[in-house]
Amino acid sequence: MTAQVLDGKATAASIKAELTTRVAALAERGITPGLGTLLVGDDPGSQWYVAGKHKDCAEVGIASLREDLPADATQEEIEAAVRRLNEDPACTGFIVQLPLPKGIDTNRVLELVDPDKDADGLHPTNLGRLVLRVNEPVTSPLPCTPRGIIELIERHDISLAGADVVVVGRGVTVGRSIGLLLTRREVNATVTLTHTGTEDLAEHTRNADVIIAAAGVQGVITSEIVKPGAVVIDVGVSRVVDSETGKSRVVGDVDPSVLEVASWVSPNPGGVGPMTRAMLLSNVVDSAERASGLA
């Protein structure tokens, strides 16, 4: 058996097409959604990510706003830039590109973001809303990677209702927050969160209908610890130097042997990454629709 591919690139492309239509409807009412980015310093990786976000925006008709600060920007200067984006009516959602330079109190910066403009969906107020509104529609931004993973699964007609989902890794952006979405009544999965303190990871994963691998450990999920027919989502990102080409490349948490036992596997790259970017755009369009009374 060979697993089917959960194609994140193709799924993100259809989401972007849907967003283009919604952005056009907003334009008819004189509204242009705008994504702001706050980038501090000159890390090439961060510059590349931010450039990609502005390119995505241009594709669907979202305006881009940038705040770029030097690597030696002070806490006060960074907080002033957050306030400018909070107050700018042209900015309907924004992100603070992470990581911020050493010595900056990241949580203080993130908590200053207007929760209604929080395009990452990771502001404490928005995580709190997810906790409190478990049985009601959410009208606040959702964490992008968790939302992208659920969309990727459901848009392939795989039901999560009643599924036993094992999450590997307790990082804030994925492991810690995805259970808040998976256990909502409208999704209805059962969730086990495993981490480095888990005594027997295999015992959990072998019973899972769905494995969400967000540990950042190359190849931790091997075919021996996956139940035949399981759905396996590869979120982890590690950089390795290819022994043949000598070039650096991205590898995930899922070992290629898993393709022989799973029913569906998300590739990495080409799976969760493009979905995360599409959900960032969705959060910005959702916010603009809410602000204009369309949603």
Ligand SMILES: Nc1nc(=O)c2c([nH]1)NC[C@@H]1CN(c3ccc(C(=O)N[C@@H](CCC(=O)O)C(=O)O)cc3)C=[N+]21
């Ligand atoms: N405030 C904030 N929000 C973020 O969402 C955020 C951040 N800071 N800091 C950095 C991480 C990283 N991240 C990625 C998103 C998409 C891909 C992506 O699309 N990757 C492609 C290809 C990547 C490659 O080949 O190098 C793929 O998976 O197919 C990767 C990484 C968002 N981040």
